[in-house]
Amino acid sequence: MPTLNDYLLVSGLLFAIGLAGVVLRRNIIIVFMCLELMLSAANLSLVAFSRFNTINGLPDYNAQMLVFFVITVAAAEVAVGLAIIVALYRARQTIHTDELTSLKG
Amino acid sequence: MPSYLFWLFSTIMLIGGAAVIAFRNPVSSALSMVTCFVGLAGLFIGLSAFFVGIIQILVYTGAVMVLFLFIIMLLDLKDEEKRARGFAPLAAGLALVVAFVVQLVGILSQSVDKAAPDLDKHTLTNAAAQFPKDSKIAEALSDGRLPDIHLIGHTLFTQYNLPLQLLGVLLLVATIGVVTLSKRQAD
Numbered sequence: 185m186p187t188l189n190d191y192l193l194v195s196g197l198l199f200a201i202g203l204a205g206v207v208l209r210r211n212i213i214i215v216f217m218c219l220e221l222m223l224s225a226a227n228l229s230l231v232a233f234s235r236f237n238t239i240n241g242l243p244d245y246n247a248q249m250l251v252f253f254v255i256t257v258a259a260a261e262v263a264v265g266l267a268i269i270v271a272l273y274r275a276r277q278t279i280h281t282d283e284l285t286s287l288k289g
Numbered sequence: 290m291p292s293y294l295f296w297l298f299s300t301i302m303l304i305g306g307a308a309v310i311a312f313r314n315p316v317s318s319a320l321s322m323v324t325c326f327v328g329l330a331g332l333f334i335g336l337s338a339f340f341v342g343i344i345q346i347l348v349y350t351g352a353v354m355v356l357f358l359f360i361i362m363l364l365d366l367k368d369e370e371k372r373a374r375g376f377a378p379l380a381a382g383l384a385l386v387v388a389f390v391v392q393l394v395g396i397l398s399q400s401v402d403k404a405a406p407d408l409d410k411h412t413l414t415n416a417a418a419q420f421p422k423d424s425k426i427a428e429a430l431s432d433g434r435l436p437d438i439h440l441i442g443h444t445l446f447t448q449y450n451l452p453l454q455l456l457g458v459l460l461l462v463a464t465i466g467v468v469t470l471s472k473r474q475a476d
Contacts, residue, residue: 185291185292185404185405186292186295186296186405187402187403187404187405188402188403188404188405189397189400189402189403190295191332191336192397193393193394193397194299194302194303194332196389196390196393196397197303197390197393198302198303198306198325198329199389200386200389200390200393201303201306201307201309201310202306203385203386203389204310204382204383204386205309205310207381207382207385207386208310208378208379208382208383209310211315211366213315213318213357213360213361213364213366214309214310214315214318216357217309217318217319217322217357218309218310220322220349220353221306221309221322221325224325224326224329224345224349227329227341227345228329228332228333231332231333231336231338231341232336234336234338235336235337235338235405236403236405236406238406238408238412240416240419241406241408241412241413241415241416242413242416242435242440243336243337243338243408243435245440245441245444246444246448248338248340248341248441248444249441249444249445249448249449251338251341252340252341252344252441252445253452253456255341255344255345255348255349256348256456256459256460257456257459258349258353259348259352259353259460260459260460260463261463262353262356262357263356263463263464263467264463264466264467264470266356266357266360267466267467267470267471268470269360269364270360270363270364270470270471271470271471273364274473279364279366
């Protein structure tokens, strides 16, 4: 049976992959996808904590409520973020972060 | 969940995640992300979080990734051409990630490990006592089943009713915001 640390390790590795994507990639859509990966990694550790800390013999459903809210807010965030990307593309014809430098000092 | 299933789904998830940042074509990245989320949903279901596993598939791999694919097609993105990139940003990014992983392994090797508490028929039958006698939840629990969706619905509509309403408002605001944002400016 996998233990709590196994789940936390896998979740941490997924978070590290997401972090690598955000730092290394220059395509703003891929960066956005990697943000979603990091949110999902957090969700995985939350669900693992819910299962491994039972309350009165049942999984801790407060953690799963938080996961539910994270997934819903993430869905709203994706919609708004993609609308911003579309508006950005209309204004600049690029989604490459190296070419978006108008805020550079 | 048996160990081999855990490692199978984690491998699917991690390979899918790595493929997201490895592919140059955004469509391939989006499809590897679907693979990653399917593996993740498998892990959720293995943790007896059936409802979360299903909405992971429905909301993330269903709705969110289709939205991503739709935007990629709308913007008509081509493969990223290889461009000469400085060695320094790459090295700095990798160093950050490696530092994170080293720290993670260090902390996990020191922390106390914990095995999953049993969710067998005996524990579930005992847990039935905290719910009203003839409720659906108590019925399923005394049968030795985990009524995951009933329990989540119960928690959501009693303890978390106000956040749920606020979430509805948030989704409405997001919808209106998206429509306003994507409307073509008149000028």
